[in-house]
Each structure stands twice: as C-alpha cells, then as structure tokens.
Amino acid sequence: MFSTVVSAAINGIESKKVMVEADVSDGMPMFSMVGFLGSEVKEAQDRVRTALKNSGIHLPAKRITVNLSPADLRKAGSGFDLPIAIAVLASLGYIPQDSLKGILFAGELSLNGGINSIRGVMEMVSSAAEYGCHTCVIPQGNLREGSVIREVRVLGAESIKQVFNFLTGVGTLGETHINIEEIRSKQEEDTKVDFAEVQGQKLLRRAAEVAVSGLHNLLIIGPPGSGKTMTARRIPTILPQTTLEEALEVSKLHSIAGILPEEVGLLTARPFRAPHHTITPAALAGGGSSPRPGEVSLAHRGVLYLDELPEFQKSTLEILRQPLEEGKICISRNTGNYLFPAGFMMVASMNPCKCGYYPDRNRCSCSAREVKRYLNHISQPLLDRIDICVEAEPVLYDELKNLTEEESSAQIRTRVTQAQQIQQLRYQGTGFRFNSDLNVTAVRKYCFLGKEEEDLMREAFEKLNLTARSYSRILKVARTIADLAGKENISTAHLGEAVCYRALDKKYWIDRM
C-alpha cells in the first residue's frame, strides 16, 4: 500500500515542502530510501526501524520503499525521521491515510521511540499554511518556537507512540499558548545590561546615541579599560524595540542555526554578536556545504561587534563589504546559491596603537612606524563604511567613585525611537530606511545646507583636508544629529558635532604623525 506524508526541508533559510512517500510491497525484506538524501537522512532508516520496534510496533518482513520528493532537492537535516516513520506506518495500514491529511510532520527519532528537537522548526511551521496544512506535529522541545506562529495548529510530541495514538484517535498531543508581550517583558527584565552603568564617557555615550539613531556604523578607539566593550554591549538596549516581524526574522535565523533556546520560543531582544578576532571568513559569512547562517546573519537586526578590529584577518573583514552595503550576504556552494539576511549595525573597537596608550607619551613608547603599522591593518574600504569614529578616554578615578545617576537605556531609547520615526516618515517610499542608507544624490536632497552652514563646510573642507567621501558622511551624521534634536534644518552646531565624529581618512590619519 502507498502513503504520503507532508514534511519540510530547510534550504538555506527557506523551508521547502517535501512529500515523504512510502510503499510496502511483497518481495525480499528490505528498507530502501531514495530522493537525493544527505547522509543524516540516509541514516534515518535505522533510527526509524529501531524506534518503531522499541515502541512496540512490529514491522513485517516486507519490502519497504521510501521516496522523498521533489527528487532534485537535496534533503539534509534530521527532521525526516518522524515523517518517514509515519509514512511507513500508514503504508502498512496501521494508521488511516485520511488522518494524515493537512498535517506537517517533522522530528528526529531516538532509538527508544522518543522525539528529539530539530533545527528550523519556526520557518517550517510558518510555511505550513502555504503547503495546505492546518496542523503541524513537531518535537515537544520545539513546541514553544512553533507555537509563535498562529496561522496553524501546532502540536508537540514526545514519542512516536504518542503520535501513533493521536493519529488513531485514542490520544492527544500537547499544545501551548504563547503570549508574545509576556515574553517580551520577561526578556526585557532578563537583560542584565543598561546604559546607566556606563560611568562618565559622555562623548562615547553621545556618539553611541547618534550612531544608533541613524544606524551609522561606529568605531570606538581607546586605550584598554576605557569601556569600549562595555558600551558596545549596551548598544542593543538603546535600539528601538523589535517589531513582531523583526523578532520572527531573528528567531527564525537562530532556530535554523540551532541556537534558539528551547524555553524561549521567540527572541524579542536585539541580537548582539561579538565574534572573537580569530574567526574564519566561513564562520563570519556562513559556512558548510549546505550553509548555515554565520555571525553576520545572526547579528541581523542587531549589533555585530568587532573587538580589536586590527587583529582580524584582512580576508575576514573583506567579507563584511557586501553585508554592509546591501544588508544581505550571498553564499555560493555546489548545492546552490544561498541568500542570507545580514542587516546589522557594525560596532568596532580598537586600541590607538599596539600598547594602547597613544597619544599619551608618558605611557606609550610606540614609534611612529609601529603606530602606522598597527593602523595599516584596517582596510580603507571598511573604514569608508564607518560614519562615526570616536575616541574613548580612559576612565578617571573620580568618575568611578562619584557614582552619579546616569541616563538609563530606556530614556535614551525614547529619543532614538523618535529620531528613527522622523527618518521613516521622511524616507517613506524611497527605499531608504535610515540616514546611513543615503547615497550621494540622496545626501544632496535630504541633507540640505543653508548659506551659513555651506560656508562653514567649505572652510572646513579645505582646512581639515576632507575628502568627498568624508564630506558626505559628515552630512549624513549631521542629518541624524538634527533629527535627534527634532530640527528640520541642519545647523552649524550639528555640523560641528558631526565633524568631531568623522572617521579620519587613513592617509590623512597616518600622515599626521
């Protein structure tokens, strides 16, 4: 007898519908599987057979053939164990074929008949309606993430026996209700970091606020112990709250990467990824023969923090160019091309020289050449994509001792959200989202300068040796500062502050010494 079961495969970050077909016929007893299978799927037959045996279901000595269609799609992942088992049981007539209609199955079997968690459940469940399904049966461990999707009924199963009973009408499966607001407030509470803990560092705090408001990339230069990492870690807390859509995007990516915590279900906080500087290009971009999201994708809608920027391999940093430009990354493998989202805010930090104390000549004895060599590690194209560059001063004892009440993340977030709303209104229907997205023509249009401001910039351009590139970056940042102040026009004070944050062109930066 022949039977089919609906399941799904994760291809890149997309879910693809897969029909699991099983047929039981007379002949030599065997279990054969076809359909362009990855090795973990080929192994499924042993798990299925043993799990069924240990659940008290006896497989007759017959020829069992399983096909996973479409046959030209490579199937990877361990989620096919459960649908294969169900299809086999249905083809043996143990389960009525009608009861499988409109149900998507996914799950990995354990030898004792239990069902283990798998990756990418949220994406599968959210596409289930498209596949004409009204119900999804998923591992109990993935129930919370699956239940976030409201369009279909989501059931969690702990063992194959439970599923068997459910399908034969003698048992039920667990369901759960997810309150998204509750999750959000709980995660907000659990966030242990707050901007109020950053003592002193007024310039750095301000620069971070401006950077977040216009989603400008930020470079922090400063001696060791000046609070670079501390500040960077708190940047996600002043970004506006994620919308549900964004939270789903982030959670799906984490689910596909297999790092979504079981008890959470939905990640509402903005991600903060801080890869170590020894990271390989593949780990940053996303690697594997069927690639999984890399650090740039896991930081999507959040912050990618690169500590000790000059220590990263040049080839690794070059990877960042496409994501910084387009907000996504394209990875080509022999199994196909994969497009991962990678829209993050980049925050980088570095020491001013090898020992970290330049230009404090009492502590730094690096020669000019050593300082140059250190700075030369960063590529100019990457530097060109950083709008705001700020020097962090060492923290003074007085600042540590006089614990003054600093502004909390929530207070800063209110201002940032307002500034971002202004931008969203202004750029409606233009394809831009933030001031940092503006191109040269758009800068001319949206960063209009009055006569006085124009004169100031002309003078500054000559006196400060600005380049065309740094000029437009200053205008973009000035636009953000004006938005933050709720002003329609950019004033000279806004420009002055933006000049203060400009990332020095490397040539100029080095030649000064």
Add this chain to the structure above:
Amino acid sequence: MNRVDEIDTDREQCWLWLCSIPGLYSRQLRMLTEYFGSPRAVYEAPDKEFGAWKEKNVKWIQRLLDFKKRCSPEEVCHRATERGIEFRSCEHPDFPGRLKEISDCPAGLFYLGELPCPDVPAVAVVGARECSDYGKIMAVEISEGLANAGVQVISGLALGIDGYAQRAALAAEGKSYGVLGCGADVCYPWENRRLYLDVQRQGGIISEFPQGTRPLSYHFPMRNRIISGLCDAVVVVEARENSGSLITADLALEQGRDVYAVPGRIQDALSSGCNRLIAQGAGIVLSPEHLLEELYLQNPKQKIQNKNQLTLAPEEKRVYSNLDLSPKGPEEIAAKSELPVEKIGGILLNLILKGLAEESSKNHYIRVK
C-alpha cells in the same frame, strides 16, 4: 687668480678617496695620514708597508687594501660627481671652521646642496623621535624664531622634533642643514623624503659617511658630534632620560657649545632628559624670543599679536581658555568649560577654522596660538 686654483685638487681627490673607504672612520683615517704623511701617500704605499699594521691584527687594514685594489681616486671622484655629491676635506678652506675646532674632527664631509655659511650663526635643534604635541609646537616655534632671525637651523633629519624643526625653518624661508648617519645620497628615514629634498634646495644634506653607506645604529652618535660641531648652540626640545639627544648635548658641552633645554612638566617622561640638563646647568628656554636674546640675536620679524583683536563668542572664549599644549579630549574640555559635550564639537570646529585650535590626533585638541 681665483681661490679654486689655490686648492690642491689632487690632494682633495685623494682625501675623497680616503674618506670613501667603507668601514673606516675619522680616527683611523687620522692614524693613516699621520703615519704616511699625506692621503696620496696612503694610496701609493705598496701593500707591504701595511704589514706592520696587519701584524698588530688591525682588522680594518684589509678593507683599505681591498678598496685600494678596486678603485683609484679618479674613479671615486667620478662616481661622486655622477651622483651630484660634493666633497670638502678638512684641509679645504670651505670646510666649516667650527667643525675644525672639535677634537674628533671628520676627515671630510660629503654633502648635497651646500655647507653651512661660516659667517652666519647656526643653532642645532634636536629632540625625541616620538615627541608629544608640546614638543612639536615648541620645536616649530623655536625653529621659526631662529630662522626669522637669520639663524641656520641644523638637525638630524630624523622623525619627530628634528623633522618638525627643520620643516619649520624651511617654511620660514630660513636655511636648514640635515646631518645624516648614512650616506648623503641615502634618504633615512624614508618618511622624511620630502624634507630630504627640500633641505637640499634651502640648505644642505651633510654626512661624513661615503655614498651608499647604510644607516647603522653606531653611526648616529658619530653624526651627533657633527651636529653639535657645526653649530654655536644646541637646543634640546624634548628628550627622555638616556636619549640620543642627550648624547648630542654632552658632545656639545665637550666641544664648548652652549646647551639650552626646553623645560617640561616633571612627570612627563619626554621632558625628564631636558629637565635634567637644566638641573645640570644648561640654559633654559623660556620662549623663542628669550632664546634669541640669550644668543644675542635680534628677532627682526616681530610676531603680530592678534590675540586681543580676535572676537570670540563667550562660549568659544570659555573653550579656548581651557585649551593648552597638552592634547585634551572633548569630554575633558566640556567638563572644564561647563558645556554639554554635544556642543563642544561645533565650538571646537569654529576655533579650528579661526586657526586657534588644532586636532592633534583623533579627538584630541590643542591650542595653537
């Protein structure tokens, strides 16, 4: 009859030949000329005459013998002319008189451009390579003052103080001379190549080492004695303890030159050497004008004091009054002038555009006037 004819060109050529021997320094050359009587005699002496030296296990004799076989004085002379390098032996009337006075006078000088004029006062401005902004500004101001007073500024063309001082002298349309620790045709350090070329037009590049000599570490103390020997006074702008600039100062004292030091804060490592010099009795530089007075020189171009004529907004005045020569970050400036940090950027930009402040390194500001 003009003077050139009075000079024994053949003797000069032989001096050039002698000075061009790689690895032989002034002490050895003096021993040779004293023994043989003249440089030509050294060249013409048969190899066996050097036997006694060889027996004494003098290593450099082999270098001399090798060079003797390889090149004749005519060839050496031709090669130097090809490169545009000029040579004056210590017997030549053009050889700097000040230098002749010193105990370890070089046998000859190679140079590009010209040699310092003997009738014009010369002052050496030296200091640390890794200098602070304070040192940089002092070097520039002192050197500018000296150049304006017509003084020739002599230094070592190194990174840091030396380079800044020489650049400032050239910018003030003065004369400047760079003494190198390598061949005159070798530009070291490479970062100062622009200055190396400029100095040749407005002064000269001087070296006692033959062309193509590499900048070896033990050449630099030797070159320091020429720096102090060529000038009337030495000004040390910034120096750590045990710095090379202090070697120059010590040599200057031995040679009977005046030594001046620019004082600094006592906790600044870069000023400790200078402060020690002052403690030991060196002259103190209170200002560029004060230095000129000390040297009995007049400053012909009085600096136009425009400080009072500037119209600054009250906030700008507040910020400006809190700037000085040690670099400060916006945060510190904001705290001292009691202004919000986001306003500081605009005010600083105005001050920079008015030429009153400068961003010395990323987000560090200093006062310039």
